[in-house]
Amino acid sequence: MGLGPDFHGVFPYLVSPIDDSGKVKEGVLARLVDDLIRAGVHGLTPLGSTGEFAYLDRTQRRRIVEVVVQAAAGRVPVVAGVAATTTADATAQAKEYAALGADGILAILEAYFPIPEDGVVAYFTAVATASDLPVVLYTNPQFQRSDLTLTAIARLADVPNVRYIKDASSDTGRLLSIMNAVGDRIRVFSASAHIPACVMLIGGVGWMAGPACLIPRQSVMLYDLCRAGRWADAMALQRTMWRLNRAFAKFNLAACIKGGLEIQGYDVGAPLPPQAPIDAAGRAEIETILATVREGASAIGS
Numbered sequence: 165m166g167l168g169p170d171f172h173g174v175f176p177y178l179v180s181p182i183d184d185s186g187k188v189k190e191g192v193l194a195r196l197v198d199d200l201i202r203a204g205v206h207g208l209t210p211l212g213s214t215g216e217f218a219y220l221d222r223t224q225r226r227r228i229v230e231v232v233v234q235a236a237a238g239r240v241p242v243v244a245g246v247a248a249t250t251t252a253d254a255t256a257q258a259k260e261y262a263a264l265g266a267d268g269i270l271a272i273l274e275a276y277f278p279i280p281e282d283g284v285v286a287y288f289t290a291v292a293t294a295s296d297l298p299v300v301l302y303t304n305p306q307f308q309r310s311d312l313t314l315t316a317i318a319r320l321a322d323v324p325n326v327r328y329i330k331d332a333s334s335d336t337g338r339l340l341s342i343m344n345a346v347g348d349r350i351r352v353f354s355a356s357a358h359i360p361a362c363v364m365l366i367g368g369v370g371w372m373a374g375p376a377c378l379i380p381r382q383s384v385m386l387y388d389l390c391r392a393g394r395w396a397d398a399m400a401l402q403r404t405m406w407r408l409n410r411a412f413a414k415f416n417l418a419a420c421i422k423g424g425l426e427i428q429g430y431d432v433g434a435p436l437p438p439q440a441p442i443d444a445a446g447r448a449e450i451e452t453i454l455a456t457v458r459e460g461a462s463a464i465g466s
Contacts, residue, residue: 169241169267171298171328172369173206174383175353176376177214179422180228181432188227192431196377197235203380206370206387208232209270211245213304213332214374216418218247218274219436226260233265241267243300249274251287255294262295270300270330270372284312285319292323299325300353300372304332317342321349330372332357343367356409361402364390374417375408378424378454382461389464397464404460407453415446424450 178196181189197208210232211217211225220228229244236242244266248254258269271291273284292299301320303312312320312329320326331339332355339352343366354363356373364370364387376383382405389398412420418435423442425432427450434441442450 169298171207171241171243171268171300171351171353173387174204174370174376174380175207175209175243175372176200176205176380176383177212177372177374177421178208178210178228178232179374179377179418179425179432180210180215180217180220180224181422181430182220182224182436183433186221186224188224188231189431189433190227190231193228193231194235196425196430196432197232200377200380201236201239204384205240205376205380206384207241207243207267208236209243209245209372211247212270212302212372212374214377214417214421215245216436216439217245217272219439225257226264229261229264229266243268243270245270245272245302246291247272247274249276251290254287254291258291258294258297262297266297268298268300269295270302272302281313281316285316288312288316288320288326289323292320292326296325298327299323300328300330301326301350302330302332304355314338314341314345317350318345321346326350328353328369330355334358336362336366339363339368340366356412359402359406359409361386361390361395361398365395373409373412374421375405375412377421378428378450379405379408379457382457385461385464401460401464404457408450408457411446411450411453415442416440420446420450423447424454427451427454 244261334357354360360371419442
């Protein structure tokens with residue numbers, strides 16, 4: 165299409181480390197960004213669901229995007245989450261993050277009241293046209309009152325810089341229906357609710373998800389195996405990684421990833437109240453899963 169960068173591969177959904185006074189733990193976040201890039205990830209997504217966007221104020225959101233953009237320093241694209249209940253707020257965020265140096269926008273619709281399809285399409289169109297950055301549509305029926313229907317996605321495919329979608333519906337058949345409806349006008353990223361290797365087998369371009377923060381090297385390895393057509397090895401690795409996907413679904417999203425990062429030595433803190441941190445049993449479960457994933461990847465090798 166020739167519009168902006170080509171997004172593909174592993175894009176971890178970053179956590180938002182916030183201290184007790186409400187300030188962003190800038191050093192912790194910058195270190196995480198640098199380590200993930202060194203591990204080979206293809207991009208970074210601040211202010212996704214794992215980033216607790218719904219619990220942050222405007223100042224915190226802005227600073228998180230600033231820190232991630234500065235720490236990434238152009239090494240990988242940064243796709244910043246834009247989420248709001250009003251179109252005016254969403255478009256203002258999109259313009260602000262573009263000015264801060266983000267490389268793309270992850271567009272999210274927060275809705276208290278259900279919104280009809282025309283309103284949903286108008287919201288995402290407004291976010292997309294607020295800047296010239298490529299836009300990733302995000303849909304998660306589990307959390308959103310107004311979902312993107314297949315018809316709405318097909319309509320949005322006509323907006324030039326709406327380039328990608330991350331569908332967290334857990335319905336892999338829906339992903340294939342999207343691909344059939346829009347062709348290559350909108351490309352599909354797997355969510356953690358899907359099996360990434362299977363999504364890449366049917367034509368997906370990568371994985372955008374929180375668990376990739378905890379297992380970046382293994383996530384990149386999975387992507388590389390799929391790109392190389394080594395499907396037996398990819399599925400062997402995917403089977404071990406899937407345990408983390410299931411834990412991510414079992415526990416609070418931010419609590420799971422923040423707990424796992426604390427195990428790995430990142431002082432990211434607890435999820436913002438009223439969310440609860442992961443308990444001791446949950447931490448032990450995550451620690452066991454991480455060890456299993458590392459062993460599984462080592463057994464496959466490169």
